[in-house]
Amino acid sequence: MSDQPSFRPPEGDRPRTPVRSAPSKVVFSGLVKSYPTRSGDVLALDGIDLDIAENEFVTIVGTSGCGKSTLLSIAAGLQQPTAGELLVDGEPVTGPGRDRGVVLQSYTLYPWLTAQKNVEFALRDEPGLSVRQRAEVAREHLELVGLADFAGKYPAELSGGMRQRVAIARSLSYRPSLLLMDEPFGALDALTRRVMQELLTDIWEKHRLTVVFITHDVEEAVFISDRVVIMSNRPGTIKRIVPVDLPRPREHAMIAEARFRELYGEVLEQIHEESLGHVRAAG
Numbered sequence: 001m002s003d004q005p006s007f008r009p010p011e012g013d014r015p016r017t018p019v020r021s022a023p024s025k026v027v028f029s030g031l032v033k034s035y036p037t038r039s040g041d042v043l044a045l046d047g048i049d050l051d052i053a054e055n056e057f058v059t060i061v062g063t064s065g066c067g068k069s070t071l072l073s074i075a076a077g078l079q080q081p082t083a084g085e086l087l088v089d090g091e092p093v094t095g096p097g098r099d100r101g102v103v104l105q106s107y108t109l110y111p112w113l114t115a116q117k118n119v120e121f122a123l124r125d126e127p128g129l130s131v132r133q134r135a136e137v138a139r140e141h142l143e144l145v146g147l148a149d150f151a152g153k154y155p156a157e158l159s160g161g162m163r164q165r166v167a168i169a170r171s172l173s174y175r176p177s178l179l180l181m182d183e184p185f186g187a188l189d190a191l192t193r194r195v196m197q198e199l200l201t202d203i204w205e206k207h208r209l210t211v212v213f214i215t216h217d218v219e220e221a222v223f224i225s226d227r228v229v230i231m232s233n234r235p236g237t238i239k240r241i242v243p244v245d246l247p248r249p250r251e252h253a254m255i256a257e258a259r260f261r262e263l264y265g266e267v268l269e270q271i272h273e274e275s276l277g278h279v280r281a282a283g
């Protein structure tokens with residue numbers, strides 16, 4: 001596992017827009033999810049059709065309760081859809097799998113284990129890895145997220161950003177090809193968030209991952225993605241998809257540029273329309 005090929009394409013080789021003819025990594029078709037409750041069924045998702053290409057970075061935004069986390073947890077195999085289908089690499093998802101890494105907003109680290117041991121723990125069932133190799137792989141991934149010097153620290157001794165880096169290292173340690181992230185930077189301050197966004201895009205480019213990322217932050221969505229998927233209010237459907245044609249690698253200075261502001265405005269307007277509907281429905 002240590003002799004990973006260098007996946008980074010030559011400078012300037014990365015397309016400005018995703019190659020839509022690339023094979024689909026993830027296909028949601030006619031996905032419906034309803035939750036039975038005492039007061040009747042809650043329809044969370046109502047017919048999601050979405051193709052995500054290999055090595056694409058897709059962000060999902062939408063008003064609170066529109067079904068974003070439900071969609072992600074179905075992709076993670078933690079929940080089953082009520083109807084419709086979800087394929088990853090052409091295979092139906094029937095449960096959690098090592099081909100998919102999941103990072104959530106809350107730091108899901110074991111407080112009694114060091115950063116190093118938290119990552120090693122994720123590798124405990126990895127076939128063919130000796131104890132020494134497991135330690136090496138964990139170390140490599142802590143290095144990848146810039147935490148080599150903090151390997152011996154416990155979660156309580158780390159900042160929020162550092163804990164989330166450990167969670168990312170842990171999810172990447174078993175080399176998933178699909179990373180599912182549910183507001184991973186939601187609890188971080190603005191500056192740490194920026195650092196984490198750059199770190200994540202850097203890892204994504206180097207490792208040719210496919211990423212599905214949920215956020216409430218429109219600026220983050222535009223900065224980080226190839227496409228921003230805007231969901232309607234519950235029951236969640238896809239309202240609009242905005243392709244982000246900004247060049248990569250991206251730098252935060254771009255946020256002030258005209259094209260960025262244009263895309264930001266387009267996404268914000270869509271969400272705003274849904275928020276107004278949300279408020280009207282509530283009132």
Ligand SMILES: Nc1ncnc2c1ncn2[C@@H]1O[C@H](COP(=O)(O)OP(=O)(O)OP(=O)(O)O)[C@@H](O)[C@H]1O
Pocket residue numbers: 035036037042043044062063064065066067068069070071234
């Ligand atoms: N286990 C459950 N039982 C009943 N209803 C649920 C359950 N999980 C989610 N829901 C409902 O399904 C809808 C979608 O929830 P979900 O958490 O997917 O939305 P979300 O877009 O991620 O929300 P937020 O942005 O606030 O995190 C909500 O109305 C929620 O109350």
